[in-house]
Amino acid sequence: MKKEKALVWFRRDLRDHDHAALSAALAGAEAVYCAFVFDWEILDALPDRHDRRVHFIRESLVELDAALRARGGGLIVRHGRATEEIPSLARQLGVSAVYANRDYEPSAKQRDAAVGQALLTDSIDFHTFKDQAFFAGDEVRTQAGHPFSVFTPYKNAWLKRLTAADCAEWPCRGEFTGADLAGVPTLSEIGFAATDLMQLGIRPGMSGARALWDDFRQERLEHYGERRDFPAVKGVSYLSVHLRFGTISIRELVRAALQAKDPTWLSELIWRDFYFMILDHSPQVVGSAFKPAYDAIAWDNWPTGLAAWQAGRTGYPLVDAAMRQLNHSGWMHNRLRMLVASFLSKDLGIDWRLGEQYFAAKLNDFDLSANNGGWQWAASTGCDAQPYFRIFNPVTQSERFDPAGKFIRRYVPELAKVPDKYIHAPWLMGRVEQEAIGIIIGRDYPAPIVDHAAARKKTLDRYAVVKPTA
Incomplete structure (x- = not known):
């Protein structure tokens, strides 16, 4: 007979279904409390009080709280240090165990170890589960x-291990049990302000995830492989922010991906696991190259180049369009994430870590494992990275993946009148052609900040320090 009381600590798993920790608590305890902590250790590190991610979390919590209340419970929300708030709340509620889903980031693992130790001193168990x-x-x-x-061998082993269970x-x-249910605090009560989340069409919570998932599953999943690389085409799932905060279950997505005719999307989900695994086992990738030899690379200290890249003013239209999409919306198409990362590290010769940091500040779906893995892949410093000599050509990438310049014209409107012939390399227009459309390169739109061919040669020389071990 169940007699214990339990506390479920929600983190990046903001849903009330297909939830490993919640399932275990409900199966083992007669009363289950649910809690979330707006953690000072995380929030105080954010540079902007208008942070879409905090806004997304807050709105998702409102929906989760309502769902739990409808089931007889509710969400206890605290604002403080999780390492203090969770043990204190567990003592206050008189629970015998705290349940949570595992996080693989180094700081989160340290936090959970501290919470577990604090709970142990009060003879309270701390159970963690695989879920994200x-x-x-x-x-x-x-x-x-x-x-x-x-x-690839990881993927093959992943698929071999897979069972229906x-x-x-x-x-x-x-x-469920409700206690101290004051509701979810407003953004201002935790020191933040509302953002343009809704204006951008980003719908938080389980309902937002469900709407996106249904649309993708019904309309685009079967064609994902053929459409995913074209930023002007609605081909991807747009679920990344929901996966980041757990408003949808990875198991549900894998089940559908296994049934799809095209295995491409399943491969993307496996990449997600792969980067979780890398971060879990190799925490040194935070701040250092996965391949230590690549830390010997001498990057250029070029603040002007970095600023031009950040602002979308490099003179390469697709790179600039991608960066402006990021700055405007907090999201970037995956093909373009690879392109701009390669451009920063291999065309501009700037340390990949500076790009990783910029993405971390801007991305709504920022996930340390995927962001670090993607940047190290592009910079050829990571596990299974592209070879150092593979350097994306920003013009040919543009011609291939935005052939009509539709995406470019959306985010770089000053190029709207540029003919298709020149949209990928507008500096090739003659002066007469430029004057005819009212776009002067170097005045109305930047000339290329670097020559790609010259930059490529410089990059090959730069990586020569690690060629023998590449």
Whole structure:
């Protein structure tokens, strides 16, 4: 007979269904409390009080609270240091155990270790579960028992390990209890302000995730592989921010991906697990190259170049359009994330870590594992990275993935009148042609900040320090 009381600590899993920690608590306790902490350790590090991610979380919590109240419970929301608030709340409620889903970021692992130790002193158990990853890092290993560092063999082992049981939904049935339910604080009460989240059409919460998922699953999943690389085409899922904050379950997505005719989207979900695993087992990637030899690369200290890249003023239209999309919306198409990362590190010769930091500040869907993995992939410093000599050509990438310049014209409107012939390299227009359309390169739109061919040669020389081990 169930007699215990339990506390479920929500973090990046803001839903009331298919939730591993919640399922376990409901199955093992007669009364289950639910809590979320706006953690000072995280919020105080944010440079902008108008942060869409905090706004997204807050609105998602309102929906989660309503869903839990409809089931007899509700969400206890605290604002403070999680390492103090969770043990204090557990003591106050008299629970015998706290349940949470695992996080793989180094700071989160340190936080959870501190919380577990504090709970232990009060004889309160701390149970953690795999939920945000489909397979955790220890579940998919080489035959020798080591973590993988190359994606394709990892993917093959991931698929080989997969069973129907892994895809099963965690049932969340049982008795909830409400206590100290003051509701979710306003943004201003936690020191933040409203953003343009709604104006951008970003719908938070489980309902927002469901609407996007239904649209993608019904309309685009079967064509994902053929459409995903074209930023002017509605081809991707746009679910990344919902996966980041757990308003939808990874298991539900994997189940659908396994049934799709095209395996491409499943591969993208496996990449997500791969980067979780890398971060979990190699926390040194935060701030350092996965391949230590690449830390010997001498990057250029070029503040003007970095600022031009950040502002979308490099003179390369597709790079600039991508950066302006990021600055405007907090999101960037994945193909373009690879392009602009390659451009920063290999055309401008600027340390990839500066680009990683800029993305971390701007992306609504910022996830340390994927962001770090993607940047190290583009800079050729990471696990299974593109070879150092593979350098994206920003013009040919533009011609291939935005052939009509539709995406460019949307985000770089000063180029709207440029003929298709020149939209990817407008500096090739003659002066007479420029004057005829009222666009003077160097006045109305920047001339290229670097020559790609010359930059490519310089990059190959720069990476020569690690060629023998590449």
